[in-house]
Amino acid sequence: MQDYSAHIQCSACPIRHRAVCARCDTDELSQLEQIKYYRSFQAGQTVIWAADRMEFVGSVVTGIASLTQTMEDGRRQMVGLLLPSDFVGRPGRAVAAFDVTATTDLVMCCFRKKPFEDMMLHTPHIAQRLLEMTLDELDAAREWMLLLGRKTAREKIASLLAIIARREAALQLKKAKGMLTVNLPLTREEMADYLGLTLETVSRQISALRKDGVIALEGNRHVNIPDIDRLLEEAGDDSDGGMLV
Amino acid sequence: MQDYSAHIQCSACPIRHRAVCARCDTDELSQLEQIKYYRSFQAGQTVIWAADRMEFVGSVVTGIASLTQTMEDGRRQMVGLLLPSDFVGRPGRAVAAFDVTATTDLVMCCFRKKPFEDMMLHTPHIAQRLLEMTLDELDAAREWMLLLGRKTAREKIASLLAIIARREAALQLKKAKGMLTVNLPLTREEMADYLGLTLETVSRQISALRKDGVIALEGNRHVNIPDIDRLLEEAGDDSDGGMLV
DNA sequence: CCCATCCTTTGATCTGGGTCAAGGCGCGTC
DNA sequence: GACGCGCCTTGACCCAGATCAAAGGATGGG
Numbered sequence: 001m002q003d004y005s006a007h008i009q010c011s012a013c014p015i016r017h018r019a020v021c022a023r024c025d026t027d028e029l030s031q032l033e034q035i036k037y038y039r040s041f042q043a044g045q046t047v048i049w050a051a052d053r054m055e056f057v058g059s060v061v062t063g064i065a066s067l068t069q070t071m072e073d074g075r076r077q078m079v080g081l082l083l084p085s086d087f088v089g090r091p092g093r094a095v096a097a098f099d100v101t102a103t104t105d106l107v108m109c110c111f112r113k114k115p116f117e118d119m120m121l122h123t124p125h126i127a128q129r130l131l132e133m134t135l136d137e138l139d140a141a142r143e144w145m146l147l148l149g150r151k152t153a154r155e156k157i158a159s160l161l162a163i164i165a166r167r168e169a170a171l172q173l174k175k176a177k178g179m180l181t182v183n184l185p186l187t188r189e190e191m192a193d194y195l196g197l198t199l200e201t202v203s204r205q206i207s208a209l210r211k212d213g214v215i216a217l218e219g220n221r222h223v224n225i226p227d228i229d230r231l232l233e234e235a236g237d238d239s240d241g242g243m244l245v
Numbered sequence: 246m247q248d249y250s251a252h253i254q255c256s257a258c259p260i261r262h263r264a265v266c267a268r269c270d271t272d273e274l275s276q277l278e279q280i281k282y283y284r285s286f287q288a289g290q291t292v293i294w295a296a297d298r299m300e301f302v303g304s305v306v307t308g309i310a311s312l313t314q315t316m317e318d319g320r321r322q323m324v325g326l327l328l329p330s331d332f333v334g335r336p337g338r339a340v341a342a343f344d345v346t347a348t349t350d351l352v353m354c355c356f357r358k359k360p361f362e363d364m365m366l367h368t369p370h371i372a373q374r375l376l377e378m379t380l381d382e383l384d385a386a387r388e389w390m391l392l393l394g395r396k397t398a399r400e401k402i403a404s405l406l407a408i409i410a411r412r413e414a415a416l417q418l419k420k421a422k423g424m425l426t427v428n429l430p431l432t433r434e435e436m437a438d439y440l441g442l443t444l445e446t447v448s449r450q451i452s453a454l455r456k457d458g459v460i461a462l463e464g465n466r467h468v469n470i471p472d473i474d475r476l477l478e479e480a481g482d483d484s485d486g487g488m489l490v
Numbered sequence: 491c492c493c494a495t496c497c498t499t500t501g502a503t504c505t506g507g508g509t510c511a512a513g514g515c516g517c518g519t520c
Numbered sequence: 521g522a523c524g525c526g527c528c529t530t531g532a533c534c535c536a537g538a539t540c541a542a543a544g545g546a547t548g549g550g
Binding site: 075092093097098128131137139141143144145 | 312314316317320321322324325335336337338342343365366369372373375376377379380382383384386387388389390391393394395440441481482
Binding site: 197 | 506507508509510515516
């Protein structure tokens with residue numbers, strides 16, 4: 001499970017602390033400092049389109065961004081949710097592979113790609129840290145493949161809620177005991193795009209989970225979870241999954 | 246697209262050339278040499294179970310291995326296909342996240358994990374190379390998420406055939422012109438597990454593609470593709486995908 | 491050569507989730 | 521406070537793909 005506390009406590013750009021160079025020395029930090037800049041986006045804005053030139057790499061400071069793919073006929077699949085401290089872009093690639101969109105208001109910390117790549121060459125910690133993060137993302141993507149390929153609609157919804165709940169629990173540092181309230185950062189349609197469902201099915205299954213007492217709604221963006229174990233059971237994970245978003 | 250030619254031409258362990266240290270100096274190579282060993286598996290054998298301790302990292306030399314997840318009730322989802330030169334395991338993690346199974350007879354080149362990790366610390370090229378490979382795999386996993394979440398059964402089959410065909414074309418260095426014959430390394434059931442379908446649906450869709458002249462079968466492990474563009478069209482990819490397995 | 495086993499195909503039927511359609515609810519704006 | 525607009529819910533119906541069932545090939549071993 002990821003530890004977000006380091007980020008939360010840090011008033012400066014989180015990338016220095018979590019994403020890139022937790023172990024960098026002062027000189028390296030000041031180099032990064034020189035090539036970094038911030039960008040803000042409003043909810044709904046596109047950060048970059050698939051196949052566009054990508055002049056930067058960076059990480060999310062606040063807010064949530066999503067990676068999506070779209071087919072010509074409009075079918076969409078979200079393939080990643082980027083939370084604070086998550087890294088965007090890849091050294092060594094010129095064009096973006098996916099659309100990146102701001103799901104909520106968003107602040108990103110960016111580094112111009114070329115100088116960042118140069119720096120990577122003589123700062124081994126950076127590549128090692130990025131490797132670690134990328135392997136985590138790969139594992140998360142593979143967990144998600146099980147969800148997309150084999151889970152029922154109800155299990156998909158429960159899994160998504162469980163993932164968001166786990167993250168909230170980590171943020172709030174309250175240990176998932178008793179009632180847990182989570183704040184859905186996604187619309188029903190975005191949830192559908194993430195889960196490989198239609199928005200109607202998402203809505204129906206959320207209603208069903210409510211009727212069965214697995215969750216309770218306050219408005220439609222706040223979900224109360226009286227019993228997290230019950231939810232995990234509904235999610236159908238063999239272990240608690242250790243799933244990352 | 247991956248280039249397998251370096252591997253094909255190399256009689257020694259491919260990891261030295263492709264996976265780990267294309268740019269290592271002689272001293273580094275000899276260090277790797279000291280900690281490596283080979284393991285062979287028969288088709289169907291399990292290389293490692295999810296949640297087992299993983300004492301090594303390594304790469305596939307010949308044959309095909311698959312990564313799968315299984316739910317308690319037996320639903321299975323393949324989450325990766327490992328081809329020659331692909332890397333298995335992750336530095337810094339003690340237990341396997343997924344089952345690894347030999348799909349065909351398999352030879353792997355392994356490195357004991359601890360010395361490999363030690364070596365990574367003072368050989369920056371290794372982490373950089375692994376990062377590159379992991380990012381490729383992550384992109385491939387995300388392409389696969391679109392397939393699992395949004396494609397129809399027919400599109401899924403066409404996509405899988407296209408991926409295998411692309412790899413064959415790369416191996417044979419014949420430029421996908423005219424008839425292309427591909428050798429299916431998977432049973433119908435394995436294809437189903439990869440595509441998030443049942444084996445009956447796989448069989449039916451293959452029959453349908455045959456009836457429609459998109460492919461022709463010779464036995465049930467050899468597929469002829471008269472028109473690769475036609476197949477790609479059926480796969481529903483907006484671009485040719487650049488998909489990696 | 492025959493049998494056993496595994497893989498594959500095909501048919502019949504069922505169903506989970508998609509599609510189409512109609513309202514409901516919250517919220518900002520005039 | 522009524523309108524418009526996004527978002528969400530619910531109902532009715534349908535269909536792609538799952539499930540259940542049966543029967544063909546392959547292939548290898550005795």
